[in-house]
Amino acid sequence: MTSPSSGEVIAKPAPSGIGRILDHRVLLSIVVLALLPWLLPSKALAVNVLIYGVVVMGYNLLFGYTGLLSFGQAAFFGAGAYFTGIAIGRYGVPWFAAVPIAVSLSTCLAAAIGIVSTRTRGIYFSMVTLALAQLVYYVALQAASFTGGENGLRGFTVDRISLFGLQVNFLDPVNKYYVLMALAALAMWFQSRILNSPFGAVIEAIRENEQRARACGYDVERSKLVVFMLSGAISSLGGCMLALHLSIVPLDILHYQTSGMIVMMVLLGGARSFFGPFVGAASFLILEDVISLWTPHWQIVVGAIFVLFVLFLPKGIWGTLMDVIGVGKARP
Amino acid sequence: MSGELLRAEGIGKRFGGFVALEGITVSFAAGQLTSIIGPNGAGKSTFFNILSGALTPTSGKLHFRGRELNGLPQHRFVHQGISRSYQITNIFPDLSVHENVRVAAQALTVSYDIWRNRTRLTELHARADAALEAVGLLARRSELAKFLSHGQQRALEIAIALVSEPELLLLDEPTAGMGPEETKDMVALLERLADKRTVLLVEHKMKMVLGLSKRVVVLHHGRLLADGAPDEIRSNPEVRRVYLGQSEGYG
Numbered sequence: 001m002t003s004p005s006s007g008e009v010i011a012k013p014a015p016s017g018i019g020r021i022l023d024h025r026v027l028l029s030i031v032v033l034a035l036l037p038w039l040l041p042s043k044a045l046a047v048n049v050l051i052y053g054v055v056v057m058g059y060n061l062l063f064g065y066t067g068l069l070s071f072g073q074a075a076f077f078g079a080g081a082y083f084t085g086i087a088i089g090r091y092g093v094p095w096f097a098a099v100p101i102a103v104s105l106s107t108c109l110a111a112a113i114g115i116v117s118t119r120t121r122g123i124y125f126s127m128v129t130l131a132l133a134q135l136v137y138y139v140a141l142q143a144a145s146f147t148g149g150e151n152g153l154r155g156f157t158v159d160r161i162s163l164f165g166l167q168v169n170f171l172d173p174v175n176k177y178y179v180l181m182a183l184a185a186l187a188m189w190f191q192s193r194i195l196n197s198p199f200g201a202v203i204e205a206i207r208e209n210e211q212r213a214r215a216c217g218y219d220v221e222r223s224k225l226v227v228f229m230l231s232g233a234i235s236s237l238g239g240c241m242l243a244l245h246l247s248i249v250p251l252d253i254l255h256y257q258t259s260g261m262i263v264m265m266v267l268l269g270g271a272r273s274f275f276g277p278f279v280g281a282a283s284f285l286i287l288e289d290v291i292s293l294w295t296p297h298w299q300i301v302v303g304a305i306f307v308l309f310v311l312f313l314p315k316g317i318w319g320t321l322m323d324v325i326g327v328g329k330a331r332p
Numbered sequence: 333m334s335g336e337l338l339r340a341e342g343i344g345k346r347f348g349g350f351v352a353l354e355g356i357t358v359s360f361a362a363g364q365l366t367s368i369i370g371p372n373g374a375g376k377s378t379f380f381n382i383l384s385g386a387l388t389p390t391s392g393k394l395h396f397r398g399r400e401l402n403g404l405p406q407h408r409f410v411h412q413g414i415s416r417s418y419q420i421t422n423i424f425p426d427l428s429v430h431e432n433v434r435v436a437a438q439a440l441t442v443s444y445d446i447w448r449n450r451t452r453l454t455e456l457h458a459r460a461d462a463a464l465e466a467v468g469l470l471a472r473r474s475e476l477a478k479f480l481s482h483g484q485q486r487a488l489e490i491a492i493a494l495v496s497e498p499e500l501l502l503l504d505e506p507t508a509g510m511g512p513e514e515t516k517d518m519v520a521l522l523e524r525l526a527d528k529r530t531v532l533l534v535e536h537k538m539k540m541v542l543g544l545s546k547r548v549v550v551l552h553h554g555r556l557l558a559d560g561a562p563d564e565i566r567s568n569p570e571v572r573r574v575y576l577g578q579s580e581g582y583g
Contacts, residue, residue: 198442198450205435208424215384215422217410217439217496226444 025274026192030185033278034178040282043173045289049282050180051241054187056265056277058234061191063263064271065200066227067207068118069126072133073262075113076232078254079106080239082140082147085249089156090146096161099183099240103233109136110232111225118224121210130256137254153249170244180241187237192274194230203227235262264306270319279318337362337530338383338414338500343392345378345554352378353554356392362499365526367533367541370551371574376534377419377504379551383532384416384502385409396500410439415498417489419505419534425478429469432477432488434460437495463495467521483514487521494525501531507540519544542566 033053037046059073083102087093093101113136117128140147147153161170161179168175194200202223205213214220243249252258261284269280287305291298313320339359345352353375360366370376381387383394385406394401396412404412424432437456442448451457464470467487472480477488486506493501506522507515519540525531526544535541541548542562550558550571558568565571 194446196449196451197446198438198448198453199444199446201431201435201438201450202443204427205424208426209422212418212422212424212492213435213439214407215386215410215416215418216436216492217407218443219405219407223443230446 026185026188029188029275029278030181032275033181033184037174037177040286041289043177045285047173047177047180047245048285049278050177050184051238051245052262052265052281052285053238053278054184054241055235055238056262056269056281057187057191058231058236058238059262060266060271060273060277061194061203061234062227062231063266064273064276065195065207066203066224068224068228069263070117070129070228071126071256071259071263072113072117072129072131073231073235074254074256074258075133075136076106076110076235077239077242077258077262078136078140078249079109079232080236081243081249081253082153082239083236084240084243085153085156086146088158088243089153095158095244099237099244102240102243103236106236106239107229107233110229110236114225114228114232118221118228130259133254133259134256137251137256140251140254147251148249150251152251153243154247156243157247158244176245180245183237183241187234188274191234195274199223199226264302266316267314268306268309268316270316270322273316273319273322276316276318280316283317335362336360337397339395340379340383341393341395343379343382343389343394345375345382345387346390351554353382353389356551356554356556358549358556358559360500360530360532362530364546365522365531365533365544366547366549367535367545368549368551369535369538369541370557373553374551375554376551378554380416380502380504380532380534384414407439410496410498413496413499414502415493415496415500416502417486417493417504417506419508421482421485421489423477423485423488423492425476427477428474429464429477429480429488430457430460430473433463433491433495436460436492437463440496459495463491466494466524467491468517483510483517486510486514486518490521490525499530501525501529503531503533505534505536507535507537515540 033050036049037043040046040049055077062068062070080102083105084098087098087101088095113129113132117125117132120128141149159171161168168179170176170179202218205216205218206220206223210220242253265280265284266277267280268283269278270276284302287302288298291301309316315323336359341357343356344354356379368376368379378387382389385404396414401412424435427435434456437459438453442453461470461473464473467490469484469487469491472484477485480488490503490506507518510518522531522544533545542565545562548560548562548565549556550565552574557574558565558571
C-alpha cells in the first residue's frame with residue numbers, strides 16, 4: 001500500500017521491495033479477494049466481506065481521506081440496493097443496466113444530501129448527515145408501494161445472468177462471488193484512480209488544514225460536495241451488490257445502525273488505508289459470527305473491542321500493519 | 333511596471349458594535365516591501381484578513397491591478413495574484429514538505445481532475461522544489477511537515493504562499509515565536525524575497541521592521557496613524573507616543 005499522500009513519488013529514493021510491490025494495490029487487493037472464499041469459513045461470509053468492503057471503501061474516501069465524519073452513509077448503501085431492486089423488479093431492467101442506473105440515482109441523492117450537509121462543519125456535519133439519512137429511511141418506510149415498507153423489497157430474483165453470451169447460474173455461491181468481485185474490482189480501480197489524481201491531493205489538503213487549503217486557492221465547499229458524491233457513488237455500488245446477492249432489500253439497511261457499523265468497520269480496518277476497509281469489514285463480520293455463537297449479546301463484546309481499538313490502535317488493523325512494515329510513511 | 337498594485341479605499345470593518353477598522357485609505361506600489369505596524373488590537377490582522385479575502389469589509393473598496401476585489405470569495409484571491417502566510421503556523425502537518433508546496437502550486441491549475449496521475453504533473457513538482465529551495469528547505473522535502481522545527485515550519489509556510497508566484501505576498505508576522513538565530517535567517521529570506529516582488533509585512537519586532545522596510549504604515553485603534561519611510565516613522569511624535577514609548581522602544 002503506497003500512501004496516497006506520497007507526493008514524494010517522483011524523486012523517491014529507490015523504494016523498498018515491499019513498497020514497489022504495494023504500488024500495485026488494486027491488483028494485490030483483487031488477488032486477496034479472489035482467494036477469500038477459500039480462506040473464510042463460509043462463502044456467505046466472503047460475499048458479505050466483499051459487499052461491506054466496497055461500502056466502507058467508499059466511506060473511507062469521505063472519512064479517512066477527506067476527514068469528514070458522516071453518520072449517514074447507509075443512505076447511499078441503501079439507495080443503491082433499493083434502486084437496483086426497483087429497476088429490476090418493477091421495470092424489468094436487466095441487471096447490468098440496473099447497476100449503473102442505481103449508482104447514478106444514488107449519486108444524485110448524494111448530491112442532494114451533500115449540498116445541504118457540506119455547508120456545515122464538525123459535529124454539525126455529522127448530525128446533518130445522520131438526520132438526512134434517517135429521512136431517507138422514513139421515506140423508504142412510508143413509500144411501501146415502491147419499497148415494500150418494513151417488509152423490505154422483494155420479488156426481483158436474479159437467478160441466471162448472461163455474460164458475453166455465456167449463461168451463468170447466479171444461484172451458485174462461487175459464481176455469484178466472482179461476478180460480484182468484478183464489481184468490487186471496478187470500485188477499487190475507481191477509488192485508486194481518485195486517490196492518485198490531483199483531486200485526491202485536494203481532499204487530503206482539506207483534511208489536513210481546511211483554512212490553508214482555501215487560502216491556497218481551493219474551493220473547499222465545492223470539493224467537499226464532489227467527494228461526498230464520489231463517496232456515495234462507490235458505497236451505492238456496494239448496495240447494488242447486496243441487492244443482487246440477497247434478492248431482497250431489508251429496510252434495516254437504511255437505518256442509522258448501518259451507518260454506525262460502517263464507521264466501526266473503517267476504524268477497525270484502518271481509515272486512510274486502501275485495503276483497510278476490507279480488513280475492517282472482515283474483522284467485524286467474523287467477530288459478529290464467532291461471538292454470536294456463544295452469546296446473543298455479541299454487540300457488547302464487539303463494542304468493547306471497538307473502544308480498545310480507538311484507544312490503542314487508532315490506525316486500525318491494516319493501517320498499523322502498514323506502519324510496522326514501514327509502508328506509507330514519508331521516507332527521509 | 334512599478335505603479336499602483338493594490339489600493340484600499342475607506343476600508344472599515346465592524347464586528348457587531350465593535351469597530352475594528354475605520355476609513356483606511358492606503359495604496360501600495362509594486363515592487364517594494366511595506367510593513368504594517370501598530371500596538372496589539374490596532375487592527376493589523378483584521379486589515380490583513382481583508383486584504384487576503386478571509387474577511388469581507390463592512391465598508392470601502394479594494395482594488396488590485398485596477399480590478400475591484402469586493403465580493404470575491406477567499407479562494408479566488410490567490411488566482412488574482414494575492415497570496416498570504418499566517419501568524420500561527422498553518423501548514424498541512426501530515427503531508428510531506430514537498431507535497432505541502434506542490435498541492436499549493438496545483439491550486440492554480442487543477443482541482444477536480446480525477447483522471448490524471450498527480451505524480452505525472454511534473455511541472456508542479458519542479459515548481460514546488462524551486463519554492464523549497466528559495467526558502468532553504470529542499471533537503472528536507474520528503475519529511476512530514478509536522479517533524480520540521482518551528483522556524484522551518486515558518487519557512488515552509490512562506491514557500492506555500494510563494495509557490496503561486498503571487499504579485500503581492502502578504503506575510504503575517506513571519507518571525508512570530510522565533511529565537512534570535514531563526515529570526516536572522518528569516519530576515520535574510522525576507523530581504524531576498526523583497527528583491528523580486530511586492531511584499532506586505534505585519535510585524536511586531538520594530539527594529540527588524542525599520543531596518544527592512546522601504547515604507548511603514550502605522551495603525552492605531554483601527555485608524556491610519558502614520559505612513560512613510562522608516563526614518564519619518566521613527567521620528568514621528570504620534571507614533572512614538574502610542575507605540576514606541578509604551579513598549580520601551582524596540583520590542
